[in-house]
Amino acid sequence: SAVISQxxxxxxxxxxxxxxxQCQVDSQVTMMFxxxxxxxxxxxxxxxxxxxxxxxxxxGFVIDKFPISRPNLTFSTLTVSNMSPEDSSIxxxxxxxxxxxxxxxxxxxLSVL
Amino acid sequence: xxxxxxxxxHITVSEGxxxxxxxxxxxxxxxxxxxxxxxxxxxxxxxxxxFSGDTLVQGIKxxxxxxxxxxxxxxxxKPSVHWSDAAEYFCAVGAVDxxxxxxxxxxxxxxx
Numbered sequence: 001s002a003v004i005s006q007x008x009x010x011x012x013x014x015x016x017x018x019x020x021x022q023c024q025v026d027s028q029v030t031m032m033f034x035x036x037x038x039x040x041x042x043x044x045x046x047x048x049x050x051x052x053x054x055x056x057x058x059x060g061f062v063i064d065k066f067p068i069s070r071p072n073l074t075f076s077t078l079t080v081s082n083m084s085p086e087d088s089s090i091x092x093x094x095x096x097x098x099x100x101x102x103x104x105x106x107x108x109x110l111s112v113l
Numbered sequence: 114x115x116x117x118x119x120x121x122x123h124i125t126v127s128e129g130x131x132x133x134x135x136x137x138x139x140x141x142x143x144x145x146x147x148x149x150x151x152x153x154x155x156x157x158x159x160x161x162x163x164f165s166g167d168t169l170v171q172g173i174k175x176x177x178x179x180x181x182x183x184x185x186x187x188x189x190x191k192p193s194v195h196w197s198d199a200a201e202y203f204c205a206v207g208a209v210d211x212x213x214x215x216x217x218x219x220x221x222x223x224x225x
Contacts (some may be wrong), residue, residue, distance in 0.1 A: 019216045042216060048212065100164055
């Protein structure tokens, strides 16, 4: 299976600041995604990270708030900008790998004070 | 639009007993269906997936799921539960673009 490393694993941030989350995969993957899991809730897709082009955002998510980069086939970043307490969530990256399998990273636990 | 319903928020089962978690989906075409497990403080682990073919799918950790198109269901089963199966289970539906919609999750508690 693909090995996905997410950094940081957790962070506590102040309101109004930004945090960049990194997702590194040990092999080249065609598709990468970013999800959010709010406290006690299920996962919601934020965007598809496209290699070499702008990310594709789902309804309710915008680039100004969640800018995403994907410079190559093994790496992506998600930035949570101008944070508020409502952004406190687990953020997970996901990749399509091998025989139509979708794997998830271990997530980044974000708390905003 | 695709959606997933997991009717059971919480299930308690005795160790050694069988387990069945329900999942109903809504999708216009043939769906891609997944079951994931999330243990406390952990990421999501893929248990099994269904895209086509045999409607009974075997996964890891002794889990299996059955796709029933007529009932729009993809229920997860395990014949004998171990204490380590206590976790939250998510059913998800997607398509060829692999964008998943997740159910609300079912928390499984295993009692000795």
